[in-house]
Amino acid sequence: MKLRNVLKTRTPKSPVHKSASGPNMPKAKWLSFPYIVWMIGFIIIPLVVIFYYGLTTSDSTFTLNNIALVMDPINLKALKQALELSLVSTVICLLLAYPLAMILNKSKMNSNSFIVMIIILPMWMNFLLRTIAWQNILEKTGIINTILNFFKLPTVNIINTPAAIILGMVYNFLPFMVLPIYNVLIKIDQDVINAARDLGANGMQTFLKIILPLSLPGVISGITMVFVPSLTTFVISTILGGNKIVLIGNVIEQQFRVGNWHAGSGLSLVLMIFILISMAILSKYDKEGSSLW
Template sequence: MKKKLLNGPYLAWMLLFAIAPLFIVVWYALTAEIGGERSFSLANLQRVFEPIYLRVIWHSLKLAVISTFLCFLLGYPAALILASRPFRRRTILVVLIVLPMWMNFLARTYAWLSLLEKNGVINSVLAFLGLPALNILYTDAAVVLGMVYNFLPFMILPIYSVLYKIDHSQIEAAQDLGATPLITFQRVIFPQSLAGALSGVVMVFMPAMTTFVISRLLGGGQYTLIGNLIEQQFLTTYDWGFGSALSLFLMALLIVMGGLLMRSRGDNEGGLW
């Protein structure tokens, strides 16, 4: 009964701000304006599969996968270190990881703009040390850097939250039974952290796949990623039908990829779904 009482607002919220917009997106995607009236049409969806747009989607996918992989590579050890610290220091570290997120995402991305530029902070320091300049602004590398920087906490935190719940006596038992640190990690720690790792992967992959601000600012507008393409349809071209079709395709892609990831896990604990 208590539960029901609490459900109401959420239900209303979801209906208004998730379900209804979703239906609007589907409606726009599946209709086209012919002679002043919108009627059913698959033209918008068909257009998504034209080579030029598939190329944009492929490029977005590539950057998102690279960013997610790098986040995992950096985030997993960070979570391990975090989970192994004594309580007080751990809290400080967690705060340090979360701290940048208190600042506006856009402001932080703008900051990279002046850090990375030709006569920017990083190159001034490199020049002072007699090292060659780093010119990565407005390249794929800068976009990936921006994504990894912005989304890394989303990888670290879920992994950390499962790692630190692992019963330490299991690790001691493995060591008592003669397992090397590597075997302990492989057979005891890693399998138990999988749920968190998958949550992290999904939570990084989704924003990386849909971003349009990072690619515009750090990519110098030379990258039409799928996020930019969708934004363009709504704000410049007013082709809501095609914009919705692209969004729908993107949602389907994310659901399929998320589903595959989750299925590969087998169990159902600590995850996002």
């Protein structure tokens, strides 16, 4: 399965594009050299190292025990919880992001670049700081509860619960859902939509039969870009979960922290399998989406 196909936002193929890249091919190859070095050094080699550690014991003999660790009830539970939370976060992100992307697409040029700016702006600040800020906002004596207390309203206690972790995930990863969908929507040819309307489709039909299928590639890359980091996160669950809720990412981090690289790598491999499965499912839908085009 091609990772790059899923990750990049598909744009409708244009023949002009193709012929333009033709004569430039040798030059383009040369330009990719730094990227290939980068990829070997920071993707391929680390992967090989993880495979090596994941499949060996501390005296370098082959074993599957590190992978079998996932069957341990504690780890299984952590994996299940991580899958649940990241699925919920992804769905929430999608429900929030799609309408937002549509609004952005419909709005006028000036104001939409302003809104895009607003979405991207928080990303200028470090992700850890923003998550710690959420801790301060949600705490029992935090900002929200202080305000609620002031008005004598009942307080919310979601810090250190799965709800806080989902909130953290949605908050941090929402832009990764909005931007790919927006990018695809903005490239849909207005004539196609007009044609649909001319042929008698109402608003709903136009959306379901034209806009939604055409935007599927953006939705797919959005889902991948939210689901994968949510599934593997350990920082959000530590900061907003008060170390009480253990996700599979926390288990792996813990193993590396206490120096058990073999167990940590083995569990990482299992997680990698889950990510590959999810991407395989997504790319299947993606193909259907493309064939509709």
